[in-house]
Amino acid sequence: MSFWDYFRTTKPATAALAKERLQIIVAHERAQRGKPDYLPQLQQEILDVISKYVEIDRQDVQVQFDRNDDCAVLELNITLPEE
Amino acid sequence: MSKIIVITSGKGGVGKTTTSASIASGLAKRGYKTAVIDFDVGLRNLDLIMNCERRVVYDFVNVINGEATLNQALIKDKYTDCLHILPASQTRDKDALTKEGVGKVLDELSETFDFIVCDSPAGIEHGALMSLYFADEAIVVTNPEVSSVRDSDRILGILQSKSKRAETGDEPVKEHLLLSRYNPIRVQNGEMLSVEDVKDILAVPLLGVIPESQSVLTASNQGVPVIHQEESDAGQAYSDAVARLLGEDLEHRFLEIQKKGFFHRMFGGKA
Numbered sequence: 393m394s395f396w397d398y399f400r401t402t403k404p405a406t407a408a409l410a411k412e413r414l415q416i417i418v419a420h421e422r423a424q425r426g427k428p429d430y431l432p433q434l435q436q437e438i439l440d441v442i443s444k445y446v447e448i449d450r451q452d453v454q455v456q457f458d459r460n461d462d463c464a465v466l467e468l469n470i471t472l473p474e475e
Numbered sequence: 476m477s478k479i480i481v482i483t484s485g486k487g488g489v490g491k492t493t494t495s496a497s498i499a500s501g502l503a504k505r506g507y508k509t510a511v512i513d514f515d516v517g518l519r520n521l522d523l524i525m526n527c528e529r530r531v532v533y534d535f536v537n538v539i540n541g542e543a544t545l546n547q548a549l550i551k552d553k554y555t556d557c558l559h560i561l562p563a564s565q566t567r568d569k570d571a572l573t574k575e576g577v578g579k580v581l582d583e584l585s586e587t588f589d590f591i592v593c594d595s596p597a598g599i600e601h602g603a604l605m606s607l608y609f610a611d612e613a614i615v616v617t618n619p620e621v622s623s624v625r626d627s628d629r630i631l632g633i634l635q636s637k638s639k640r641a642e643t644g645d646e647p648v649k650e651h652l653l654l655s656r657y658n659p660i661r662v663q664n665g666e667m668l669s670v671e672d673v674k675d676i677l678a679v680p681l682l683g684v685i686p687e688s689q690s691v692l693t694a695s696n697q698g699v700p701v702i703h704q705e706e707s708d709a710g711q712a713y714s715d716a717v718a719r720l721l722g723e724d725l726e727h728r729f730l731e732i733q734k735k736g737f738f739h740r741m742f743g744g745k746a
Contacts, residue, residue: 405665
């Protein structure tokens with residue numbers, strides 16, 4: 393800290409931080425919009441079924457939901473462990 | 476055919492009721508037959524803001540249940556001829572507002588009124604959903620503050636998915652952003668989100684900016700919608716917003732720091 397800084401009363405521009413945080417959370421929440429509420433449960437149940445046969449982690453089951461103009465696509469991506 | 480306008484925000488305490496009272500009064504002042512409905516069942520306050528709390532006999536829920544006619548429940552405004560108020564029920568629970576019931580009351584109001592202003596409760600529960608369901612246009616009241624902006628974005632999502640217009644695939648609800656409690660000094664100091672910041676995030680056309688103003692509190696103390704205080708900055712900002720709502724193209728005011736004149740500083744007027 394330099395000598396002159398002791399005389400300055402500049403406050404940090406918190407508005408810029410607020411804007412940045414909002415842009416991130418709003419973008420995230422918009423991406424969730426329009427998706428069915430059952431997705432997390434669907435993911436869990438698929439995980440449970442596969443776990444009966446193979447040992448996998450939660451992040452190995454990816455559930456994607458996309459809506460185009462007139463059709464919805466549910467994409468399941470399951471990564472099985474290497475033998 | 477009347478136009479149904481919902482005043483909404485998601486977050487509480489941002490100025491929905493103040494805005495409903497002033498926008499409805501502004502439309503009526505210009506000669507449009509206007510009805511303003513309080514949807515906040517159990518926590519009604521529009522009656523207090525519009526100074527008719529002692530004249531409430533029947534309410535919105537009484538009309539829905541057929542216990543009173545619309546004409547019995549509507550209260551004529553004290554200040555403006557063409558304005559009527561339909562108060563919320565203070566005793567029932569919010570589920571008393573059925574979609575069919577609300578639709579029927581709005582249909583009946585549409586026969587006589589040019590504008591129907593719906594004052595939404597806070598939150599995204601039943602009462603709030605009912606207030607926006609039939610809307611043609613929505614005024615989203617937002618404060619330049621993180622939780623209010625986030626909740627406004629959430630409400631915009633609900634307008635786009637759960638309104639009648641969204642469900643029937645009709646033309647979408649026309650959205651307007653009304654930024655209230657705006658303080659240009661704090662914006663200049665970098666402490667408050669600016670108009671441009673909020674517009675960038677929400678991407679909704681700006682209807683107006685209401686400056687943070689002492690006159691809003693003094694107006695509510697007296698039960699006079701602040702738009703009637705023609706010398707106050709907030710009152711003028713609401714008048715401008717009403718003009719824009721009716722299609723006029725006005726420049727936004729009160730975005731810059733108001734310079735006080737010499738006499739003002741010397742003798743300390745409070746406007």
